[in-house]
Amino acid sequence: MFATPAYAQTAAAGTTGGPQDLLIQFLPLIGLVVLFYFLMIRPQQRRMKQHKTMLAAIKRGDTVVLSSGMIGKIVRVEDKEVGIEVATGVTVKVVRGMIAEVRTRGEPAAANDAKA
Known part of the structure; x- marks a missing residue:
């Protein structure tokens, strides 16, 4: 309209x-x-x-940094947890997922055969 x-x-x-x-x-x-x-x-x-x-890929002997900032050396590896030595004789059990980075890889174990 x-x-x-x-x-x-x-x-x-x-x-x-x-x-x-x-x-x-x-x-x-x-x-x-x-x-x-x-x-x-x-x-x-x-x-x-x-x-x-x-x-x-983590293994025994690796130096790791945890998400909290703590640095330690791996002494025992299990399925879900790892044992980390944070000081001489002080081992802490940590959940594997809390590892933020691997700083240095541990040296491979030496073989038991003698070299000539």
Whole structure:
């Protein structure tokens, strides 16, 4: 009644944009999700994988740093726990996952065969 025919046509044309307008609305959101994946999730997964392989490779004699900052030498390795010597004669039992880094690898045990 009060709307002119031209105004009614432009209002109707704006609502029938179709799937292209819907895609344009969600494109920034999709871009943020992709950016978040490559900048946050993927590097974290890579770090977790490296940490798991490091924990699987620890052996007796390695010098390690715990997540608390304590430094010690591994004297006993078990499934879920390790024994760490933090001072002469002081051994602490620690959960394996709390090892933050391995500083120096222990020397391999010498063989019992004599060299000529």
